Amino acid sequence: MARVGFLGTGEIASAMVRGLAGQGHTIFVSERNADIAAELSAEFQEVSIAANADVVGKSDIVIACLMAATARLVLPDLPWRSDHAVISVMVDVPCADLATLCAPAIDIALSIPMPFIARGGCPLPVYPESSALRALFGERNIILPVASEVALNAHFAASSLSAPILRMLVEGTQWLARETGDPVAAEAYVTALFAGYMHPDGSGHHLAGLLGSLATEGGLNAALRTAIEGVGAPEALRDGMDGLRPRLGLPTR
Ligand SMILES: NC(=O)c1ccc[n+]([C@@H]2O[C@H](COP(=O)([O-])OP(=O)(O)OC[C@H]3O[C@@H](n4cnc5c(N)ncnc54)[C@H](OP(=O)(O)O)[C@@H]3O)[C@@H](O)[C@H]2O)c1
Incomplete structure (x- = not known):
């Protein structure tokens, strides 16, 4: 079972937490959005609210669910470790930028969940392959490894259908x-x-x-x-x- 942290407790993080809950993981969500964080921690006993630094510090897998501009401000000041697995679901933050923003973490992947990941059956294009994504979401969703970051970004375009x-x-x-x-x-x-x-x-x-x-x-x-x-x-x-x-x-x- 993993310690999983969510940076940015908005619409997609909320759906991902709901899709993960009840499977024995320890889940940390950041303080914003305060209402959504409070709702999740009230509903699921394994969910705790923490400051961004604690979300990262206490987790093995960190899922970045911020808007891109916020991510660029917030991520560099967090206590990243080389053994972190990072999953970004953020459009407009390329892998190369994430490598800098989350250094020294190197296990960094991009994926595109949709809100119905809360129920499962969600296609999850991923680049590069991520054992963390598979371990957390592979059983209930459809992991679709793609060949390149360009291909992943084409899926972002297709998701906007x-x-x-x-x-x-x-x-x-x-x-x-x-x-x-x-x-x-x-x-x-x-x-x-x-x-x-x-x-x-x-x-x-x-x-x-x-x-x-x-x-x-x-x-x-x-x-x-x-x-x-x-x-x-x-x-x-x-x-x-x-x-x-x-x-x-x-x-x-
Ligand atoms: N929604 C989707 O279906 C979807 C699907 C795939 C990918 N994504 C990606 O997921 C990311 C988030 O999208 P979203 O729709 O979930 O947006 P959202 O609902 O606006 O969530 C963003 C969250 O970040 C929080 N936040 C703002 N500043 C913060 C800070 N300094 N520290 C921690 N959290 C902070 C916001 O809190 P406040 O409300 O307090 O400002 C908000 O709860 C985007 O990059 C988007 O491209 C979204």
Whole structure:
């Protein structure tokens, strides 16, 4: 069982603590955000609140969940050791910077949890491979080692698909709810519909295959797809992802 420290007790740290709790680990969370830290320590007996220096000093594995600008201010003053394993989930703080900010720690990895890590089943792209990440989260989640930091950053871009796709699903669900007068059933229907689709067959073409199977000429799906494509929505999504390239250090294509 590990001693695990979280720097920055915000949305993603809270979800990760919830995903880790009850498995025998000792967990330290930093004092900010005070409300979330208090909630976690009240809910889970293994969670204690500590100053940032104590979070690092008392832990074997430190999970950095700060905003990038805060991380650059806070990390250099903490008592890092060469035997620390560090997992950063922070966008905009590259591995090379983390090596400086967390020196002399050298076991440093980047990963991208999503809030539903609290329940498990979360894909966790990671670079480089991290035995600490695997030990803490591997049993309940899907560890996806990637080949380079650039590939990891491309996953950061892909993770931002969540909000635009959800925006579309919210629009469609609200449309259904207005028609039926039952928002609960509307949401149950749409979420079950999409959960039903999301079973990849390992071919790398599952989603494209699904789309192809929904292309019956004159069908409802084809009609709505034509409407969406007519206003350039897919291209806007692709251009938006391309627009993240400079920030994420991705090559221009
Ligand atoms: N949210 C996600 O779904 C998600 C997913 C993947 C990666 N990430 C990454 O995770 C990081 C945090 O994101 P988030 O959404 O969890 O943001 P957040 O909710 O704003 O969490 C950041 C936390 O840092 C705390 N903080 C500020 N200054 C601090 C200090 N000096 N010492 C310790 N803690 C301090 C903040 O406390 P106060 O509230 O008191 O200011 C806040 O609770 C970001 O780098 C983001 O890229 C987030």
